[in-house]
Amino acid sequence: MTPEITVLDRLLEVSELFQKDMARAFDGTPLTPSRTRLLWELAATGPSTQHALASRLEVSPRNITGLVDALEAGGYVTRSPHPSDRRAIIVSLTVSAQGMMHDMQREHAELSAELLGAVAPADRAALLRGVEAISGRLRELIAADAERQARNQAVGE
Amino acid sequence: MTPEITVLDRLLEVSELFQKDMARAFDGTPLTPSRTRLLWELAATGPSTQHALASRLEVSPRNITGLVDALEAGGYVTRSPHPSDRRAIIVSLTVSAQGMMHDMQREHAELSAELLGAVAPADRAALLRGVEAISGRLRELIAADAERQARNQAVGE
DNA sequence: TATTGTTATACTCTATAACTATA
DNA sequence: TATAGTTATAGAGTATAACAATA
Numbered sequence: 001m002t003p004e005i006t007v008l009d010r011l012l013e014v015s016e017l018f019q020k021d022m023a024r025a026f027d028g029t030p031l032t033p034s035r036t037r038l039l040w041e042l043a044a045t046g047p048s049t050q051h052a053l054a055s056r057l058e059v060s061p062r063n064i065t066g067l068v069d070a071l072e073a074g075g076y077v078t079r080s081p082h083p084s085d086r087r088a089i090i091v092s093l094t095v096s097a098q099g100m101m102h103d104m105q106r107e108h109a110e111l112s113a114e115l116l117g118a119v120a121p122a123d124r125a126a127l128l129r130g131v132e133a134i135s136g137r138l139r140e141l142i143a144a145d146a147e148r149q150a151r152n153q154a155v156g157e
Numbered sequence: 158m159t160p161e162i163t164v165l166d167r168l169l170e171v172s173e174l175f176q177k178d179m180a181r182a183f184d185g186t187p188l189t190p191s192r193t194r195l196l197w198e199l200a201a202t203g204p205s206t207q208h209a210l211a212s213r214l215e216v217s218p219r220n221i222t223g224l225v226d227a228l229e230a231g232g233y234v235t236r237s238p239h240p241s242d243r244r245a246i247i248v249s250l251t252v253s254a255q256g257m258m259h260d261m262q263r264e265h266a267e268l269s270a271e272l273l274g275a276v277a278p279a280d281r282a283a284l285l286r287g288v289e290a291i292s293g294r295l296r297e298l299i300a301a302d303a304e305r306q307a308r309n310q311a312v313g314e
Numbered sequence: 315t316a317t318t319g320t321t322a323t324a325c326t327c328t329a330t331a332a333c334t335a336t337a
Numbered sequence: 338t339a340t341a342g343t344t345a346t347a348g349a350g351t352a353t354a355a356c357a358a359t360a
Contacts, residue, residue, distance in 0.1 A: 243359060
Protein backbone atom coordinates (compact mmCIF):
# COMPACT_ATOMS: atom_id res chain seq x y z
CA MET A 1 0.00 0.00 0.00
CA THR A 2 2.06 2.87 -1.26
CA PRO A 3 0.84 6.45 -1.04
CA GLU A 4 0.76 6.46 -4.86
CA ILE A 5 -2.40 4.38 -4.84
CA THR A 6 -4.10 6.74 -2.47
CA VAL A 7 -4.07 9.69 -4.88
CA LEU A 8 -5.98 7.78 -7.48
CA ASP A 9 -8.45 6.39 -5.01
CA ARG A 10 -9.05 9.87 -3.66
CA LEU A 11 -9.76 11.14 -7.13
CA LEU A 12 -12.31 8.41 -7.65
CA GLU A 13 -13.83 9.16 -4.28
CA VAL A 14 -14.15 12.82 -5.17
CA SER A 15 -15.88 11.97 -8.41
CA GLU A 16 -18.32 9.69 -6.59
CA LEU A 17 -19.10 12.33 -4.00
CA PHE A 18 -19.61 14.80 -6.79
CA GLN A 19 -22.15 12.67 -8.54
CA LYS A 20 -23.99 12.22 -5.28
CA ASP A 21 -24.00 15.98 -4.81
CA MET A 22 -25.30 16.58 -8.34
CA ALA A 23 -28.05 13.99 -8.05
CA ARG A 24 -29.23 15.41 -4.75
CA ALA A 25 -29.74 18.84 -6.30
CA PHE A 26 -32.65 17.63 -8.41
CA ASP A 27 -34.65 15.71 -5.88
CA GLY A 28 -38.28 16.28 -6.66
CA THR A 29 -37.79 17.43 -10.25
CA PRO A 30 -38.00 15.27 -13.36
CA LEU A 31 -34.33 16.05 -14.00
CA THR A 32 -31.92 13.13 -14.02
CA PRO A 33 -28.16 13.13 -14.58
CA SER A 34 -28.52 12.36 -18.30
CA ARG A 35 -31.15 15.02 -18.85
CA THR A 36 -29.15 17.56 -16.90
CA ARG A 37 -26.12 16.78 -18.99
CA LEU A 38 -28.10 17.54 -22.13
CA LEU A 39 -29.31 20.84 -20.65
CA TRP A 40 -25.77 21.70 -19.65
CA GLU A 41 -24.59 21.07 -23.20
CA LEU A 42 -27.37 23.23 -24.64
CA ALA A 43 -26.53 26.03 -22.21
CA ALA A 44 -22.88 25.87 -23.21
CA THR A 45 -23.28 25.75 -26.98
CA GLY A 46 -26.74 27.16 -27.70
CA PRO A 47 -29.58 25.68 -29.78
CA SER A 48 -28.52 22.51 -31.61
CA THR A 49 -29.89 19.79 -33.82
CA GLN A 50 -30.50 16.43 -32.16
CA HIS A 51 -27.81 14.96 -34.35
CA ALA A 52 -25.28 17.52 -33.10
CA LEU A 53 -26.26 16.75 -29.51
CA ALA A 54 -25.81 13.03 -30.12
CA SER A 55 -22.31 13.64 -31.48
CA ARG A 56 -21.23 15.99 -28.73
CA LEU A 57 -22.61 13.84 -25.91
CA GLU A 58 -21.38 10.67 -27.60
CA VAL A 59 -24.68 8.82 -27.37
CA SER A 60 -27.03 7.40 -30.01
CA PRO A 61 -29.57 9.60 -31.80
CA ARG A 62 -32.28 7.36 -30.38
CA ASN A 63 -31.15 8.21 -26.89
CA ILE A 64 -31.38 11.94 -27.64
CA THR A 65 -34.94 11.48 -28.86
CA GLY A 66 -35.93 10.04 -25.48
CA LEU A 67 -34.14 12.67 -23.45
CA VAL A 68 -35.57 15.54 -25.50
CA ASP A 69 -39.07 14.00 -25.26
CA ALA A 70 -38.85 14.08 -21.47
CA LEU A 71 -37.32 17.55 -21.30
CA GLU A 72 -39.90 18.91 -23.73
CA ALA A 73 -42.74 17.45 -21.67
CA GLY A 74 -41.24 19.07 -18.59
CA GLY A 75 -41.03 22.48 -20.24
CA TYR A 76 -37.24 22.65 -20.29
CA VAL A 77 -36.66 22.63 -24.04
CA THR A 78 -38.57 23.25 -27.26
CA ARG A 79 -38.29 21.60 -30.66
CA SER A 80 -38.42 23.85 -33.71
CA PRO A 81 -37.84 23.22 -37.41
CA HIS A 82 -34.42 23.79 -38.89
CA PRO A 83 -34.59 26.86 -41.16
CA SER A 84 -32.99 25.22 -44.20
CA ASP A 85 -32.99 21.45 -43.61
CA ARG A 86 -36.47 20.07 -43.22
CA ARG A 87 -35.19 16.76 -41.88
CA ALA A 88 -33.54 18.40 -38.89
CA ILE A 89 -34.93 19.67 -35.59
CA ILE A 90 -33.50 22.47 -33.49
CA VAL A 91 -33.59 21.95 -29.72
CA SER A 92 -33.52 25.14 -27.61
CA LEU A 93 -33.73 25.90 -23.90
CA THR A 94 -36.94 27.58 -22.78
CA VAL A 95 -36.62 30.94 -21.04
CA SER A 96 -37.18 29.43 -17.61
CA ALA A 97 -34.63 26.69 -18.29
CA GLN A 98 -32.13 29.33 -19.34
CA GLY A 99 -32.59 31.01 -15.99
CA MET A 100 -32.23 27.69 -14.20
CA MET A 101 -29.03 26.83 -16.06
CA HIS A 102 -27.67 30.26 -15.25
CA ASP A 103 -28.22 29.59 -11.56
CA MET A 104 -26.71 26.15 -11.93
CA GLN A 105 -23.58 27.55 -13.53
CA ARG A 106 -23.28 30.07 -10.70
CA GLU A 107 -23.65 27.31 -8.11
CA HIS A 108 -21.05 25.27 -9.92
CA ALA A 109 -18.61 28.19 -9.78
CA GLU A 110 -19.39 28.76 -6.10
CA LEU A 111 -18.80 25.12 -5.30
CA SER A 112 -15.51 25.24 -7.19
CA ALA A 113 -14.40 28.23 -5.16
CA GLU A 114 -15.59 26.64 -1.94
CA LEU A 115 -13.69 23.41 -2.58
CA LEU A 116 -10.53 25.16 -3.66
CA GLY A 117 -10.80 27.27 -0.53
CA ALA A 118 -10.33 24.07 1.46
CA VAL A 119 -6.92 23.55 -0.16
CA ALA A 120 -3.89 25.18 1.40
CA PRO A 121 -3.00 28.23 -0.75
CA ALA A 122 0.56 26.99 -1.19
CA ASP A 123 -0.73 23.69 -2.61
CA ARG A 124 -3.16 25.09 -5.18
CA ALA A 125 -0.82 25.59 -8.12
CA ALA A 126 0.71 22.14 -7.69
CA LEU A 127 -2.74 20.60 -7.40
CA LEU A 128 -3.80 22.16 -10.66
CA ARG A 129 -0.65 21.06 -12.43
CA GLY A 130 -0.94 17.57 -11.00
CA VAL A 131 -4.52 17.04 -11.99
CA GLU A 132 -3.81 18.34 -15.47
CA ALA A 133 -0.88 15.96 -15.81
CA ILE A 134 -3.02 13.02 -14.74
CA SER A 135 -5.80 14.01 -17.09
CA GLY A 136 -3.38 14.29 -20.01
CA ARG A 137 -1.75 10.94 -19.29
CA LEU A 138 -5.12 9.23 -19.01
CA ARG A 139 -6.10 10.62 -22.38
CA GLU A 140 -2.91 9.25 -23.90
CA LEU A 141 -3.50 5.81 -22.43
CA ILE A 142 -7.07 5.71 -23.69
CA ALA A 143 -6.07 6.87 -27.17
CA ALA A 144 -3.27 4.29 -27.35
CA ASP A 145 -5.65 1.57 -26.31
CA ALA A 146 -8.31 2.60 -28.81
CA GLU A 147 -5.69 2.45 -31.56
CA ARG A 148 -4.56 -0.98 -30.42
CA GLN A 149 -8.13 -2.24 -30.48
CA ALA A 150 -8.75 -0.80 -33.92
CA ARG A 151 -5.67 -2.65 -35.17
CA ASN A 152 -6.88 -5.89 -33.64
CA GLN A 153 -10.27 -5.49 -35.25
CA ALA A 154 -8.69 -4.87 -38.64
CA VAL A 155 -6.72 -8.10 -38.24
CA GLY A 156 -9.82 -9.99 -37.17
CA GLU A 157 -11.71 -9.09 -40.31
CA MET B 158 -13.25 32.30 -15.88
CA THR B 159 -10.77 32.07 -13.04
CA PRO B 160 -8.25 29.24 -12.77
CA GLU B 161 -10.11 28.14 -9.63
CA ILE B 162 -12.91 26.76 -11.75
CA THR B 163 -10.47 24.79 -13.85
CA VAL B 164 -9.33 22.55 -11.03
CA LEU B 165 -12.81 21.29 -10.39
CA ASP B 166 -13.57 20.79 -14.04
CA ARG B 167 -10.33 18.88 -14.45
CA LEU B 168 -11.29 16.61 -11.60
CA LEU B 169 -14.60 15.88 -13.24
CA GLU B 170 -12.86 15.27 -16.54
CA VAL B 171 -10.50 12.79 -14.91
CA SER B 172 -13.40 10.92 -13.37
CA GLU B 173 -15.15 10.73 -16.75
CA LEU B 174 -12.01 9.45 -18.45
CA PHE B 175 -11.65 6.92 -15.71
CA GLN B 176 -15.07 5.53 -16.16
CA LYS B 177 -14.45 5.26 -19.87
CA ASP B 178 -11.25 3.38 -19.14
CA MET B 179 -12.97 1.01 -16.70
CA ALA B 180 -15.85 0.27 -19.06
CA ARG B 181 -13.47 -0.50 -21.92
CA ALA B 182 -11.70 -3.15 -19.86
CA PHE B 183 -14.72 -5.44 -19.92
CA ASP B 184 -15.65 -5.31 -23.56
CA GLY B 185 -16.84 -8.74 -24.53
CA THR B 186 -17.54 -10.00 -21.02
CA PRO B 187 -20.90 -9.90 -19.24
CA LEU B 188 -19.33 -7.56 -16.68
CA THR B 189 -20.81 -4.11 -16.36
CA PRO B 190 -19.80 -1.24 -14.06
CA SER B 191 -22.41 -2.19 -11.45
CA ARG B 192 -21.49 -5.85 -11.46
CA THR B 193 -17.81 -5.05 -11.31
CA ARG B 194 -18.45 -2.78 -8.36
CA LEU B 195 -20.10 -5.69 -6.53
CA LEU B 196 -17.16 -8.00 -7.34
CA TRP B 197 -14.74 -5.32 -6.15
CA GLU B 198 -16.62 -5.05 -2.87
CA LEU B 199 -16.61 -8.83 -2.41
CA ALA B 200 -12.88 -8.97 -3.14
CA ALA B 201 -12.26 -6.25 -0.56
CA THR B 202 -14.40 -7.58 2.28
CA GLY B 203 -14.84 -11.28 1.60
CA PRO B 204 -18.04 -13.37 1.45
CA SER B 205 -21.09 -11.35 2.52
CA THR B 206 -24.84 -11.62 2.82
CA GLN B 207 -26.87 -9.85 0.15
CA HIS B 208 -28.19 -7.53 2.81
CA ALA B 209 -24.66 -6.52 3.80
CA LEU B 210 -23.79 -5.87 0.15
CA ALA B 211 -26.89 -3.72 -0.26
CA SER B 212 -25.87 -1.63 2.74
CA ARG B 213 -22.26 -1.21 1.73
CA LEU B 214 -23.01 -0.41 -1.90
CA GLU B 215 -25.94 1.80 -0.87
CA VAL B 216 -28.44 0.20 -3.24
CA SER B 217 -31.70 -1.67 -2.67
CA PRO B 218 -31.77 -5.38 -1.76
CA ARG B 219 -33.78 -5.93 -4.94
CA ASN B 220 -30.94 -4.51 -6.96
CA ILE B 221 -28.46 -6.89 -5.34
CA THR B 222 -30.69 -9.84 -6.23
CA GLY B 223 -30.45 -8.91 -9.91
CA LEU B 224 -26.71 -8.30 -9.89
CA VAL B 225 -25.99 -11.55 -8.06
CA ASP B 226 -28.30 -13.45 -10.43
CA ALA B 227 -26.24 -12.25 -13.39
CA LEU B 228 -22.88 -12.84 -11.72
CA GLU B 229 -23.94 -16.30 -10.59
CA ALA B 230 -25.03 -17.20 -14.11
CA GLY B 231 -21.67 -15.99 -15.41
CA GLY B 232 -19.73 -18.10 -12.91
CA TYR B 233 -18.29 -15.17 -10.96
CA VAL B 234 -20.02 -15.79 -7.63
CA THR B 235 -21.81 -18.53 -5.75
CA ARG B 236 -24.73 -18.40 -3.33
CA SER B 237 -24.53 -20.56 -0.22
CA PRO B 238 -26.69 -20.81 2.89
CA HIS B 239 -25.78 -18.79 5.95
CA PRO B 240 -24.60 -21.20 8.68
CA SER B 241 -26.83 -19.86 11.44
CA ASP B 242 -29.49 -17.67 9.83
CA ARG B 243 -31.65 -19.60 7.40
CA ARG B 244 -33.12 -16.43 5.91
CA ALA B 245 -29.75 -15.19 4.75
CA ILE B 246 -27.57 -16.07 1.76
CA ILE B 247 -23.80 -15.82 1.59
CA VAL B 248 -22.35 -14.58 -1.68
CA SER B 249 -18.76 -15.61 -2.42
CA LEU B 250 -16.35 -15.11 -5.31
CA THR B 251 -15.57 -18.25 -7.29
CA VAL B 252 -11.93 -19.28 -7.52
CA SER B 253 -11.59 -17.96 -11.06
CA ALA B 254 -13.21 -14.66 -10.10
CA GLN B 255 -10.78 -14.38 -7.20
CA GLY B 256 -7.93 -14.68 -9.66
CA MET B 257 -9.52 -12.13 -11.95
CA MET B 258 -10.01 -9.65 -9.13
CA HIS B 259 -6.43 -10.15 -8.09
CA ASP B 260 -5.30 -9.18 -11.58
CA MET B 261 -7.67 -6.25 -11.58
CA GLN B 262 -6.28 -4.94 -8.32
CA ARG B 263 -2.77 -5.23 -9.71
CA GLU B 264 -3.76 -3.33 -12.84
CA HIS B 265 -5.38 -0.69 -10.70
CA ALA B 266 -2.15 -0.24 -8.75
CA GLU B 267 -0.13 -0.10 -11.96
CA LEU B 268 -2.41 2.54 -13.41
CA SER B 269 -2.11 4.56 -10.21
CA ALA B 270 1.65 4.45 -10.42
CA GLU B 271 1.58 5.27 -14.11
CA LEU B 272 -0.62 8.31 -13.62
CA LEU B 273 1.30 9.59 -10.64
CA GLY B 274 4.45 9.19 -12.69
CA ALA B 275 3.08 11.82 -15.05
CA VAL B 276 3.02 14.34 -12.19
CA ALA B 277 6.16 16.33 -11.47
CA PRO B 278 7.79 14.80 -8.37
CA ALA B 279 7.82 18.15 -6.59
CA ASP B 280 4.04 18.45 -7.05
CA ARG B 281 3.03 15.02 -5.77
CA ALA B 282 2.75 15.74 -2.06
CA ALA B 283 0.75 18.91 -2.66
CA LEU B 284 -1.51 17.08 -5.09
CA LEU B 285 -2.29 14.42 -2.51
CA ARG B 286 -2.95 17.00 0.21
CA GLY B 287 -5.11 19.05 -2.14
CA VAL B 288 -7.27 16.17 -3.29
CA GLU B 289 -7.73 15.02 0.29
CA ALA B 290 -8.78 18.51 1.33
CA ILE B 291 -11.32 18.69 -1.48
CA SER B 292 -12.64 15.25 -0.66
CA GLY B 293 -13.05 16.15 2.99
CA ARG B 294 -14.80 19.42 2.26
CA LEU B 295 -17.18 17.73 -0.15
CA ARG B 296 -18.08 15.21 2.51
CA GLU B 297 -18.83 18.01 4.94
CA LEU B 298 -21.05 19.79 2.45
CA ILE B 299 -22.98 16.62 1.65
CA ALA B 300 -23.43 15.75 5.32
CA ALA B 301 -24.61 19.27 6.15
CA ASP B 302 -27.09 19.14 3.32
CA ALA B 303 -28.40 15.72 4.30
CA GLU B 304 -29.01 17.04 7.80
CA ARG B 305 -30.81 20.10 6.49
CA GLN B 306 -33.05 17.90 4.34
CA ALA B 307 -33.82 15.61 7.24
CA ARG B 308 -34.86 18.64 9.29
CA ASN B 309 -37.09 19.86 6.49
CA GLN B 310 -38.72 16.46 6.19
CA ALA B 311 -39.38 16.34 9.93
CA VAL B 312 -41.08 19.74 9.67
CA GLY B 313 -43.10 18.59 6.70
CA GLU B 314 -44.56 15.64 8.58
C1' DT C 315 -42.92 -8.00 15.33
C1' DA C 316 -38.64 -7.38 12.58
C1' DT C 317 -35.53 -8.96 9.00
C1' DT C 318 -33.83 -11.38 4.49
C1' DG C 319 -34.52 -12.13 0.14
C1' DT C 320 -37.75 -12.57 -3.90
C1' DT C 321 -41.66 -11.47 -7.01
C1' DA C 322 -44.35 -7.77 -9.13
C1' DT C 323 -44.29 -3.50 -11.28
C1' DA C 324 -42.41 0.61 -13.24
C1' DC C 325 -39.19 4.15 -14.94
C1' DT C 326 -34.72 5.60 -16.91
C1' DC C 327 -30.66 5.03 -19.82
C1' DT C 328 -28.76 2.94 -23.48
C1' DA C 329 -28.02 0.41 -28.01
C1' DT C 330 -29.00 -1.61 -32.76
C1' DA C 331 -31.94 -2.13 -36.67
C1' DA C 332 -35.65 -0.92 -39.67
C1' DC C 333 -38.22 2.86 -41.51
C1' DT C 334 -39.80 7.74 -43.18
C1' DA C 335 -38.88 12.06 -44.89
C1' DT C 336 -35.66 14.86 -46.84
C1' DA C 337 -31.04 16.20 -49.00
C1' DT D 338 -27.24 7.31 -52.04
C1' DA D 339 -26.71 9.51 -47.56
C1' DT D 340 -28.54 11.84 -43.52
C1' DA D 341 -31.94 13.29 -39.48
C1' DG D 342 -35.01 11.64 -36.61
C1' DT D 343 -38.53 8.10 -35.04
C1' DT D 344 -40.52 3.53 -34.12
C1' DA D 345 -39.57 -1.22 -32.64
C1' DT D 346 -37.20 -4.07 -29.70
C1' DA D 347 -34.17 -5.35 -26.05
C1' DG D 348 -31.01 -5.42 -21.97
C1' DA D 349 -29.32 -3.22 -17.82
C1' DG D 350 -29.75 -0.51 -13.46
C1' DT D 351 -32.57 1.17 -10.19
C1' DA D 352 -36.61 1.90 -6.87
C1' DT D 353 -40.92 0.85 -4.06
C1' DA D 354 -44.30 -2.29 -2.38
C1' DA D 355 -46.16 -6.75 -1.33
C1' DC D 356 -45.01 -11.25 0.17
C1' DA D 357 -42.76 -15.68 2.05
C1' DA D 358 -39.75 -17.71 5.22
C1' DT D 359 -37.31 -17.21 9.27
C1' DA D 360 -35.61 -14.81 13.56
